[in-house]
Amino acid sequence: MVVGGGISGLQSALDLADSGYRVYLVEKKASIGGTMAQLDKTFPTNDCAMCIMAPKLVAAGRHHNIQLITNADIAIVDGQAGNFTVTVRQRAFRVDPTKCTGCGSCAQKCPIEAVDEYNEGTKIRKAIYVAYPQAVPLIYSIDPEKCIGCGICAEECKAKAVDYDQKEKVFEIKVGSIIVSPGFDEFNARLKPEYGYGVYPNVVTSIEFERMLSATGPYFGTVLRPSDGDIPEKIAFIQCVGSRDEHCGNEYCSSVCCMYSIKEAIIAKEHGGNIKPSIFFMDMRAFGKEFDDYYNRAKNEYGIRFVRSRAAAVVENPKTKNLMIKYVENGEPKEEEFGLVVLAVGLTPPADAENLSRVMKFRLNDDGFCQTGAFSPVETSRPGIFVSGAFSSPKDIPMTVAEASGAAAKAGTEITASRNTLITKKVYPKEIDVVGKEPRVGVFICHCGINIGGVVNVPEVMEYAKTLPNVVYAEQNLYTCSADAQEKIKEKVKEHDLNRVVVASCTPRTHEPLFQNTIREAGLNAYLFEMANIRDQCSWIHMHEPKAATKKAKALVRMALAKSRLLEPLENLIINVNQDALVIGGGVSGMVSALELAKQGIKVHLVEREKELGGNLRKLHYLPSGDDPDEYLKKVDQEIRANKNITLHLGTTVKTIDGYVGNFKTQLTDGSEMEHGVVVVAVGGREYKPEGEYLYGKNANVMTLLEFKGKMKKGEVKGDSYVFIQCVGSREDKFPNCSRVCCTGTMTAANKIKDKDPNAKVYVLYRDIRTYGFREKYYKEAAQKGVTFIRFDDEKKPVVEDKGGKIEVRLIDEDTGKEVVLRPDCLVLASGTRPEEGSEELAPMLKVPITKEGFFLEAHMKLRPIDFATEGVYLAGIAHSPKFVDESIAQALGAVARAMTILSKTTLEAEGIVASVDEQYCDGCGICVPTCEYKALEIIDNKKIKDKKIVDVNVGLCKGCGACVGACPAGALTQKGFRDEQILAMIDAALVEEPKKQEVKQ
Structure with missing residues (x-):
């Protein structure tokens, strides 16, 4: 059971449902979505929040193994881990959810107005209402505090869904584990x-x-x-x-x-x-x-x-x-x-935090949030009940999503034995035969809020689409990705006998699977769908040119239509899944991922370049919370070595990785070979060594923060005065971003010094103190203990000189404008975090990208922080970006949940858009083979013609990039979904001059 339907609860529910579990998603409001559904954009990509969230809302709403229980609260939780009995109290909607169609005619006629909570009181709603246009489930409910019982809505409702006599429901559900994600x-x-x-x-x-x-x-x-x-x-x-x-x-x-x-x-x-x-x-x-x-x-x-x-x-x-x-x-x-x-x-904390804590019997911290541990970031104080998102501490969406997957992993481990026992398989209707039929195209054009509609004249584009050949239906939607729009697309397919669908909206990278699944539910082959990206390729880059953008949008729609007429049904190949896993990196992230996978019954190969496990955890020695990382490392190391599902490969690295999701083959530098279905990348990072900066390497009393902590652990630190310089090797031209952990690391060290010698003089030279979340208390503690903080400008860094073997630090205090001269016994450089060596070599093996700094780049910064664009490969820990131990653990657990969406299955559907070979024209020259980045091509004997070679395509490896098709001199290779005639039709359509028409007013 997942309690809370915001982005955190959604991610947990989807991960568990996709891994073979039945999920009950309980939400206190009438619809899911949480705070993210209220946002306009998300940082740092400025993606439309609803655009990127809507596919998840729809996926949860239509998932055959997720049962939504909205407008409900948890009343009682009895039992123990693996066997809970949860009593749920569901308030009356006063609308029958099985009858309501979400048409909204009731709200239009309702005479009573109320404050619109979704719009934070900036608008009004009616006494019968739905929270927002894209709400899931799209079911109206009556506000009992505002309704006067006039009966107008009941009279207006053609579906007879209004039921004033509907009563509250109280019922019990048996579950094995619980995730609490009520948000904030x-x-x-x-x-x-x-x-x-x-x-x-x-x-x-x-x-x-x-x-x-x-x-x-x-x-x-x-x-x-x-x-x-x-x-x-x-x-x-x-x-x-x-x-x-x-x-x-x-x-x-x-x-x-x-x-x-x-x-x-x-x-x-x-x-x-x-x-x-x-x-x-x-x-x-x-x-x-x-x-x-x-x-x-x-x-x-x-x-x-x-x-x-x-x-x-x-x-x-x-x-x-x-x-x-x-x-x-x-x-x-x-x-x-x-x-x-x-x-x-x-x-x-959410208003019902104390009640949830009392009912579910877990502890809250001093600030009223759910209490977790430094090494157990998604576990509550009650076994079997887990937590994710801002309920455990204030955090952003990427960390919330990672934690949500992490909580799903722990919840899944608790009930591994019941995997795939209570699920139902999704059944699609019989596919409509469109072969030989005249194309009948439906066009759905999206306003995308004002992402598109604020620049492009969408009504004009819609009217233009109606004039194009084979278009039998066209409409515009505020958000075409919303749940109600998906239902409308299915309805229009049936109503107008559509056999092709074109959506003009945002990017197919995030939304194509959603629309393909929708038309599949309507009986069409998923590949009879085409998208025109009139957001990224039009409204965003031409935001100050509305007329030109509108003209270009018409051209993009025209091109998509030209291709759609020539689309043909394709089949997805079924591939077998090897249910073993490879984890690369034996630091805390790799160790946690390997151990959790093993606990879920997965055979794991854990590869570490060093001769021992632990990575950076071996260098921390102490945490600000007081927890002992050395003891934790010892415990996890012992558990890994004792687990028969884990094979350790120490002192070696990856030499080659071939294959594809479900079927990878890896060779290590020690000669070992293994086959596996997924890869978890947890190679960690390293502390920057600032050679030549601030006398580092020239004076023995100048050291990095980790080196200083190591000396403190051994009792080798001596002196009465200390200076810490922040942002060494971070937030600079060569490495422009923050290393996240340094400020808190400095506070920890400074407080340790003060605890040992309250009279010691400690100075922290900084640009911004970034002790976020509950780490703020360590900053306050340092200030209260007498640590002096001096701010400097990034253009006027401190100057460090050797004065006869003594250290002298000079800087301008930005708050006073005066020069400050310090002569510490010890200078500690809070140096930044760098990617681990070997990351640049590993990335091309896995076909995954890296950032300009060299960290691995995830599929989507906000909603897919653990996934790569390469399916079956996942990311955790510092390899993603600098982070604390608890964050690395949460992300490592998240990688397990994402991996289990693959490893819980015995087969997968491979992509239908792949290259194919016409044996009649292929002469086996092999020119195409080296062009394939995915090694999907090989020369084989032609079984039909003796002594002749041909190219064979491994459709599991093929990613449909089309490089081989372009290289083939004989034209023997064809890209399904991108045949020559389809591309040429798009080019011809692009060159058509649009006739001048009167502008349609928006």
């Missing part, structure tokens, strides 16, 4: 009266501003002031409202606010080019993967102003409704007027 609440900004929220109309919270930016929000994506509907010239973002604030009881950092404010400022700037955003902050905590790139882009490309100051107060001008912000910058009191103020509210 936003801080109540009224508790900070100095900012005027709830008093001044032009002071809004960050989540309200998200809705204001959204196409489905109160102003349809235009940035307007609530007081008068004008576009504000200047917008101020005030950080840390309800975070890092002991006065309101929330001393922790909420981890996400800095980045979402940068995102909101960028989007506001894109929506209104003349808007001037300013962000008032204390420390810019852009600690995630490529977050500093995003931060720098905001400053340098968008001109967003950053003011290092905690705003003291906001005062309204009663005549203009403008807002005066009072703040101190560089010691000087200032006042500045803005048209709109956005309060970056922090994350707090």
Whole structure:
């Protein structure tokens, strides 16, 4: 059972359901989606939140092994791990979900208005309502506190779904394990009266501003002031409202606010080019993967102003409704007027956290979040009950998704014996025979909120599509990827006897499988589908040229239609799955992945280049939480060596990897060979050695942070004064991003020094202190113990010189403008994290990309943080990006859950778009063979013609790239789904000059 239907609960449910388990997804609201469904965009890619989330919403809603139980709460949890009895209380919808079609006619006629919670009170809804247009399940419900029982909705409902007498349901469900993912609440900004929220109309919270930016929000994506509907010239973002604030009881950092404010400022700037955003902050905590790139882009490309100051107060001008912000910058009191103020509210525990804790019998921490351990980040205090997402600590979406998969892995381990015993197999209708029939094409054009509709004249493109040959139906949708749009596509296929479907929307990289599955449910072959990418290839890159973008969108639709007429049904080949796994890397991530896979009955080959396991964990020695990493390493090492499902390969590396998902073959440098179905990449990273910087390598008392911790562990540190320099080898031109762990590592070391000698002088030289989440307490602890913090500018780094064998550090204090001279006994360099050696060689073997810094690049930064684009290969730990031990463990467990979606099966369907050989024309020349990056081609004997060679295509290995087709001089190779005539038809369509027509008004 998964409790909570936000992105965390969704990911857990999908992973478990795809791994052979029956899942009950319980959500307290009437629809799933959580906070992510309210967001306009996501950082750092600026993807439309609904666009990337909708496929998961639809997948959960239509999954045959997920039962959605919405509008429900957990009442009682009895039993123990492996055998829980959960009592669920489901509130009455007053609408029969089996009858409601989601048409919305009831809400149109309802006379009673109420505050729209989804839009954070910026809009109104009716007493009978659905939370948002893409809601899953798309079932209306009646608000019992607002409904007056007039009966109008019941009269209006043609499906007779309204049932005023519907009662609350209480029922029991037997489950083996439970995942708790209730998410978080936003801080109540009224508790900070100095900012005027709830008093001044032009002071809004960050989540309200998200809705204001959204196409489905109160102003349809235009940035307007609530007081008068004008576009504000200047917008101020005030950080840390309800975070890092002991006065309101929330001393922790909420981890996400800095980045979402940068995102909101960028989007506001894109929506209104003349808007001037300013962000008032204390420390810019852009600690995630490529977050500093995003931060720098905001400053340098968008001109967003950053003011290092905690705003003291906001005062309204009663005549203009403008807002005066009072703040101190560089010691000087200032006042500045803005048209709109956005309060970056922090994350707090959900309102029902205490009740959940009481009912489910697990502990909360001092801040009211679910208590977890440093080495057990997804486990609650009660065995068999697991946790993920912001309920355990404030975190961003990528870490939430990784944790959700990690919780799914632990939940699956608990009930491994029941895998594949309670599931039902999805059955598709008999496929419609379209061979020889005239193409009948349906075209569905997406507004994508304002991602497309804000630039492209979608109604005009739709009308144009209706004029094109073989188009028998065309329509436009606000979000074509939503659940109701999927149902509509199926309906139109049947209603209009469609045998081809074209969707003009976003990218096929994320959405093509969704639409292919939809038409398959309607009886069409999945490959009778074509997409026109009028977002990435049109509206995004031509956002300031609406007429040109509209013209190009028509051309893209015209080209997609030209190809669609020539589409033909294709078949997916069934391939067998080898159910063993290869884990590359024996640090904490690799060890955890290998052990958890083994506990789920999987045979694992664990490969480590060193002669012993542990990786960077061997160098930590102590954690800020007080937990002992050495003891943990010893325990896991022993468990691995005792597990018969794990084969250790120490002191060796990967030499070659061939094959494809379900069927890989690997050779190691020690000569060992193994076959396996999946690969987990957990090769870790290494500490940067700053040779030639700050006297490192020249003075024995200058050392890196890890070296210093090692000396402390051995009792070899001596001295009365210490200087720590942050961001050594990080946030620089060659390595522009943050290494995430250094600030907290420094706080840990500084506190250790002070614990040992309270009179020791400790100085931390920094640019921003990035002790995010609950790690903020270590920063506060250091300050309270007397550690001195001195901020320097990145253009004026500290200067370190050797003065007769003594260390001298000189720098300009950015807060005072004065020079500071320090003469420490020991200089500690908080040096950054670098990718592990060998990553660049491993990446091409696996056909996976790496970032400019050399870390491995995941399939999608937000929603596929553990997957690669190469199916069957997964990612965990520092190989992905720098992170803490608990985060590496969570991601390692997540890789297990993702791997089990493959290894739980005996067969898989291979992609139908592959190369094929016409034996009549192939002369076996072999020119095509070296062009294939995936080694899918080989020369074999022609069985039909003696002494003649031909090329054979391994469809399991083939990725449909088409390189071989282009290389073949005889034209013997054909790319299914991209035949020559299909491509030529698209080219011809691209060259057609569109007749001039009157513009259709939007």
